[in-house]
Amino acid sequence: MEYNAVYVTIAILLVGVALIWYVFKNVGNKKVVERDVPDRKELDSILREHVDFFDRLDEKAQQVFVDRVAYFLATTKISAEKGAQVGEVDKVLVAASATIPLFHFDKWSYENLDEVIIYPGTFDEKYDVASTDKNILGMVGDGVMNRKMILSLASLRAGFAHSSSSNTAIHEFVHLIDKADGDTDGVPDYLIPKSLVEPWLHEMHKNITLIRHDQSDIRDYAGTNPAEFLAVVSEYFFQKPTFLQQDHPDLYALLDKIYNQK
Template sequence: MMEKYQIIVLAIAIATFTGLNIVYRKSQKQKAQQIPDEQELHRILLEEVLFYQKLDAAEQESFRERIHHFLQLVRITPVRNLKITKTDKVLVAAAGIIPLFRFKNWMYNNLNEVLIYPDRFAADYSLDGDDRNVLGMVGDGAMHRTMILSLPSLRAGFVINSTGNTAIHEFVHLLDKSDGATDGIPEEILQHENVKPWIHLMHEYIREIREREITDINPYGATNEAEFFAVVSEYFFQRPERLQEMHPELYQLLDSAFNRTQ
């Protein structure tokens, strides 16, 4: 009797596992279908992402692999029946890959989902009311491991000659946060010998921006140390030649941080 019971239990377990496995494979297939194929992905990146255009063929292949990996791990979810395209998803992934591209084995371990809003939103994540002035945000509390981006700002950041990129800005915040503190000191990527020079230079720049001695850096960077790091990182990735010309010491420290291979 016991053997018969064990056989029945085993049969039920096998059937359950088989059913779950079918559902899993179907969900994975549906998920994969949301990712552009290799040719389409290459076309989108060539048309939309200047950073990708400047890479050689081998680096472009690596970038595409990182895009696929990102899209398999991170959900990108439109809200309020917003329609987003494959290109929009690729832009989100590209914004995440760009700051980490030279770090071959790195991925965001503090992000599960990116919510795409139809427009600006309030600091409490609301799309209603008159105080909707936020373009992007890394969530906290109940929204931990979640990023929010407005669709217009996501697209605007990849327009040729754009001076800012909200999505890159928010991913830099995640990178900053990965060492346990969002404090503008990216200890995970900044060499130990550069920490003190970075802190000194950062505070000097914040003071000068507040005193309006510097006008080519977004003044939002003077809000605090975390915003300074995110703002100048946008500048570094959007217009590196200009940053090098205008602020060579700042450029050198950022280049040393973001472009060292690990």
Template structure:
């Protein structure tokens, strides 16, 4: 046998294995039971056409394949996993191939927790947070708040979406309310100007946006995004200019 065969065969085998490897997401599919849960509990999914629903399901399946979801003091069920994944997919639904590279796992707590991550006793007012420092790559969520955001009808708050928008904001290296990976540079100054104008309106009682948005620009982005996705028609009617900037940012018009 030609000696070159022994030199070339390993290289050819490696190339073959690389080429035959499925791209991320290919072959991943949600079971019918999971599709039914999405149809029951996720309004965003309900409002999609059949083709868009299939895409949403694929993105949810990819997220669940890439990110670990675990619990502290509870065992996450399939609905919990689907609601976490839906929270992740909704803001980036229009972006092909997006992956939360700054997230490895999501930790669910039974209820609100405190700064020391205790979920029993007093002074528990944290519903969700994106980890920093030694907790970088993790997200902590209150399961009760997560479920309330999807299962409570008519509200404009969604803790899951809120925290994943923080994660999108953080993807450029700074959680500052200016998601540079989503916002074109020429829109940065108009965006900040509009944010500060709306903050003033909130302070003077002339805006229906949750006052928690006054905390800082990063919280304003997440709070406004909750409203944008949860009650898009109302948001568009009451905040048309802000709606248009968020629509450009997320490449979506949910309302």
């Protein structure tokens, strides 16, 4: 019986090493920080149950998605703090949030992110979860928190409820993509072709004006500034693409060109 347990452990480790090797060959080359990555079968099962975006993919694309989720989990530390109880499903949801915005790009990685920190609920700008002014669901860190992201566990889970049109984790990863060129300004140079910059700026500022004058059904927070506009409408694009296409066809068409490049 003891020998069987040893053989099973060795087999699991070999499968994990093989998965990580395959993923790094096909996805990217960031340093491994976590070797205890769930196997493909477990990842596939979690994604099918919890991630609508994954369900909309064909079988071949789903296998690529699994590879990229495994890559993120192997190269990015995910930490529970302030009493958060983070399970395997939660970690996979974080990785899925990272994978979704950049899925249609052949080679990608979040070079400006080392760690995702999970808090149990909301927090304030000083990362205080006991503050009376705590109202932040997610944040890309600066200063001493540079290369870190903080997410509320409650909002992470809520974002993947099948009826949800918002997703805090995707929102924050879009901010991270926007920030990759040095400016968090709503124009993600990392993604957007030069030919689309002017049309995107026009569509973005037009919609921000409509939002600020209560003439749009897009969430008010998108009118805060261009960076928040990009993050919020990206949530709509990935969570409820059919509704965005019906209600805002020009905006949808631009986001489709930005995110679905081949």
